[in-house]
Amino acid sequence: MLADTQTDLLSAARAAHQRRDWAACYEAFELAGRHSPLHTDDLDAFAFAAWRLGHIKESSRAAERVFAELTRADPIAAAMKANELALAWLVRGDVNIGQGWMSRARRLLADTDESPAHGYLAYLDAVVAAVSEDLDALSVHARALREMGTRLEAPAVTALSLIAGGIDAILQARTADGYALLDEAILPLLADQVPIEWAGDIYCMVLHHCHKLADLPRMRTWTQSMEQWCGLSGSVPYGGVCDVHRLQVQVATDDYRGLENRLGPASRALEEVNAWAAAEGYYQLGEVRRLLGDFDGAANAFAQARILGMDPQPGEALLACRRGDAATAWNSIRVALASCDRLARVKLLRAAVEIALGRDALDEAESYCRELETDAKAFGTPGFLAWAAHARGAVAVRRGQFEQALESLQEALREYRIQKSRYETAEVYEWMALARRGLGAHAAAAADAATADAIYAQLGVEPAGICGSPAPGGLTRRELEVLAGIARGATNRQVAEQLHLSDKTVGRHLANIYAKLGVSTRTAAASWARDHGVL
Numbered sequence: 001m002l003a004d005t006q007t008d009l010l011s012a013a014r015a016a017h018q019r020r021d022w023a024a025c026y027e028a029f030e031l032a033g034r035h036s037p038l039h040t041d042d043l044d045a046f047a048f049a050a051w052r053l054g055h056i057k058e059s060s061r062a063a064e065r066v067f068a069e070l071t072r073a074d075p076i077a078a079a080m081k082a083n084e085l086a087l088a089w090l091v092r093g094d095v096n097i098g099q100g101w102m103s104r105a106r107r108l109l110a111d112t113d114e115s116p117a118h119g120y121l122a123y124l125d126a127v128v129a130a131v132s133e134d135l136d137a138l139s140v141h142a143r144a145l146r147e148m149g150t151r152l153e154a155p156a157v158t159a160l161s162l163i164a165g166g167i168d169a170i171l172q173a174r175t176a177d178g179y180a181l182l183d184e185a186i187l188p189l190l191a192d193q194v195p196i197e198w199a200g201d202i203y204c205m206v207l208h209h210c211h212k213l214a215d216l217p218r219m220r221t222w223t224q225s226m227e228q229w230c231g232l233s234g235s236v237p238y239g240g241v242c243d244v245h246r247l248q249v250q251v252a253t254d255d256y257r258g259l260e261n262r263l264g265p266a267s268r269a270l271e272e273v274n275a276w277a278a279a280e281g282y283y284q285l286g287e288v289r290r291l292l293g294d295f296d297g298a299a300n301a302f303a304q305a306r307i308l309g310m311d312p313q314p315g316e317a318l319l320a321c322r323r324g325d326a327a328t329a330w331n332s333i334r335v336a337l338a339s340c341d342r343l344a345r346v347k348l349l350r351a352a353v354e355i356a357l358g359r360d361a362l363d364e365a366e367s368y369c370r371e372l373e374t375d376a377k378a379f380g381t382p383g384f385l386a387w388a389a390h391a392r393g394a395v396a397v398r399r400g401q402f403e404q405a406l407e408s409l410q411e412a413l414r415e416y417r418i419q420k421s422r423y424e425t426a427e428v429y430e431w432m433a434l435a436r437r438g439l440g441a442h443a444a445a446a447a448d449a450a451t452a453d454a455i456y457a458q459l460g461v462e463p464a465g466i467c468g469s470p471a472p473g474g475l476t477r478r479e480l481e482v483l484a485g486i487a488r489g490a491t492n493r494q495v496a497e498q499l500h501l502s503d504k505t506v507g508r509h510l511a512n513i514y515a516k517l518g519v520s521t522r523t524a525a526a527s528w529a530r531d532h533g534v535l
Contacts, residue, residue, distance in 0.1 A: 006035040010042060017045045025049040040069045044081075051088075051197070054237055056273050060088060071108070076117055079108035083120040087197060090127060091204075093275025093309045099128060119148050119157030120198070126164035127205075133341045135171055142168040155193035159185045163202050170209055171343055173378040179218070182206050186225070200238040203229065204277060207245045211280070212343055214383025216419045220249050237273045240266065244281040252421045256288050257460045263288060271308065279310035286315050291423065291461045295323055311336065314351030321358055329355045346375045346384055353391040357398055369395050386415030390424065394431050402438040409435065426455035430463065430477075446500040453478055472532045473517050480534055482509040486522055487529035 013028035029038065029046035038046060047062035063085055070078035086101035105121050122145040129138035142164040149161035166181035185206075189199045203226045210219040223245045230242040243266040251259060267281030286301035298319050302312035313336035320329035333352050337345060349372040356365035369391045376388035389412035396405035409432045416425045429452035436445035456463055463477045475483065478499075485495035496506045510525075519525050528534075 006032050009035075013042070014045070017049065022049045022052040026053055026055070040066055040073075043069075051237065054240075054273060056088070056092070056237070060085065063088075067104075075108045076112060076115055079105040079112075080117045080120065082108065083117060083124060084197060086124050087201060090124070090131075091201065091274050091276065092272070093279075095128060095131060098124070102128075114148065114151065116152060116154045116157050119145065119152055119154065119160060122148055123157075123160040123164060123198075126167075127201075130167055130171070130205075133344075135168075135341065138164070138168050138171065155188040155191070156195065156198065159188040159194050159202065160198065163205055167205060167209060170213065171341060173342065173375075175213065175379050175381060178209075189229070196238075199229070200241070203238070204241055204274070208276070208280070209343075211245075211248055212347070213379060213381045214347070214387065214419075215381040216249060216252055216383060216421065219245070223249050237270075240270045241274055241277045244270065244277050244284075248280065248284055251284060251288065252419065252423075255458070255460045256292055260285065260288050260292065267304075275308045276310075279305045279308035282308065283310060283312050283315060286312060286319070290315060290319050290322060291459075293322075293462055295319060311340075314348050317355060318351055321355055326355070326359050330359060342375065343379070346372065346379065346387070349375070350387045350391060353395065357394060362395070362398055365391075365395050365398070382415050382418050383421075386412050386419060386421070386424065389415065390428055390431075393428070393435070397431055397434050397438070400438065402435040405435040406432060406439075422455050423459060423461070426452040426459075426463075429455070442498075443500070446498070449478075449481075450500050472534060473513075473528070475513060475516060479509050479513050479516075482506055483513050483525060483529050484534055486510065487526040487534065489526075 009028045009032035013025050013032060016022075016025035016028060026046065026049040029042060029049065032038065032042070033046070037043075043062055044066045047059045047066060050056075050059035050062060063081060067078055067081040067085065070081055082101045082105035086098045086105065088098075089095075089101060090098035102121060102124050105117065109115075109118055109121065122141060126138055126141035126145060129135075129141055142161070145157075145161040145164050149158040162181045162185035166178045166185065169175070169178035169181060185202060188194050189202060194202065203222070207219060207222055207226065210222055223242070226238075226245065227242050230239045243262075247259060247263050247266060263281055263285040267278050267285060270278035270281065282301045282305040286298045286305065289295075289298035289301060298315070302316050302319070305312045314333055317329045317332040317336070320326075320332060333348060333355055337348050337352065340348065349368050352368040353365050353372065356362075356368060369388075372384075372391055373388040376384035389408045393405045393407075393409035393412060396402070396408060409428050413425065413428050413432075416428060429448045433445040433448040433452065436442075436448060452463065472480070481499055482495055485498055490498065492503055492506045492510070495501075496503050499506070501509075510522075513525055514520055517525060517528050519528060
């Protein structure tokens with residue numbers, strides 16, 4: 001009777017696996033395994049169903065048993081299983097264990113004819129080189145994998161070779177070549193010629209590097225493609241990765257409070273599944289909290305990203321700026337700049353310019369700005385070009401070169417509009433307001449400041465202010481402008497006219513000022529403003 005029961009359960013499990021009903025497949029195999037050990041093929045199918053449902057540790061244990069059984073019967077199949085386990089550990093963020101499984105695969109393949117298993121192993125070598133920022137090794141592995149793909153004529157190996165070559169080209173600042181290879185790599189995925197776990201890694205690699213390149217238009221396109229693929233694949237692990245990448249894109253346009261509520265759960269869900277994606281989610285959560293003014297929350301999110309293997313820069317350095325600790329910010333950004341590849345350095349350069357300006361170190365800001373402009377031109381992505389123009393405009397404003405500043409800032413504005421990067425757009429409008437004020441165009445300056453305020457309000461954040469210079473009394477830029485007008489003796493209506501605001505808005509700002517300063521009269525607020533250098 002027990003044998004009949006297990007036979008029925010195995011039949012049900014196999015049928016569920018065939019129709020891709022992973023929950024039913026997992027449950028039936030799990031029950032069948034209680035009666036007697038599963039055979040190798042059934043154990044492999046059980047491991048696959050467990051992985052699809054997000055039971056990663058259970059899936060790995062089952063896959064390791066499959067590997068042990070295959071080593072006695074089929075070394076090539078065992079090597080392929082070792083490759084799959086290596087990928088699983090690499091994705092979970094444990095490079096050492098991943099390389100241990102790669103060594104097992106290498107040993108099993110040492111005396112065998114070249115096969116697709118060799119190609120998968122070569123791809124893993126390329127992934128480790130990319131993670132380790134060993135660009136010379138990455139180029140060697142990418143070239144070897146490309147040659148192997150040509151010899152084997154296996155679509156999956158060809159796709160992996162294109163990905164390795166594309167990442168290599170991007171890191172060598174041959175962005176157009178890299179994009180062409182990545183676009184070609186997606187074709188075998190769409191034709192269902194690449195195993196799902198490897199296809200998912202391809203998507204993750206592509207989206208990760210699009211994000212590093214600050215190419216939001218391309219990232220939106222790839223994210224939509226991955227979302228469709230996630231839905232078809234029925235994969236819990238890669239469904240979570242889809243969530244994180246979707247939220248990374250939405251940071252450019254959505255309300256930050258809503259994003260904060262979604263980024264935390266999405267990142268936590270991936271901690272045991274995909275450490276790299278989880279770390280990116282926590283880093284993005286830290287950035288959102290930093291801009292919301294939740295400094296302790298931001299520090300906690302950055303710390304979690306670090307635990308998962310990601311250096312949370314420049315977020316931590318910019319957070320130190322927001323806290324008024326310019327020295328820590330400066331030291332952090334300099335250390336980070338000294339230990340990263342050229343592509344990662346671009347994002348740090350943007351922050352370095354901001355931090356240097358906050359320290360009034362204009363020569364250092366100019367030096368970093370020039371390097372940023374050089375790299376932005378080399379990589380040629382819209383996001384990098386916007387960052388470079390933004391930095392150039394800010395440096396020009398601080399040097400009193402207001403007309404040149406406006407020219408650069410308007411260029412940045414055009415690029416940010418293409419990117420749909422709303423927070424950065426607001427920052428540019430703030431710098432433009434300063435430049436126009438320097439040229440005596442006060443009405444235009446007020447209009448630019450009002451535009452910035454409207455965008456900040458839509459995103460649910462307050463203006464960041466000058467890096468390393470926290471606003472007196474915790475007042476926002478607009479509140480300081482209102483307070484300055486009041487301290488000079490202007491009425492609410494006069495302040496409203498000067499700042500192009502309504503009387504009601506000025507009254508609301510004044511009430512906030514009273515509350516933050518702990519005063520109850522205009523006279524007391526004006527006295528506080530004079531004592532604290534607001535004028």
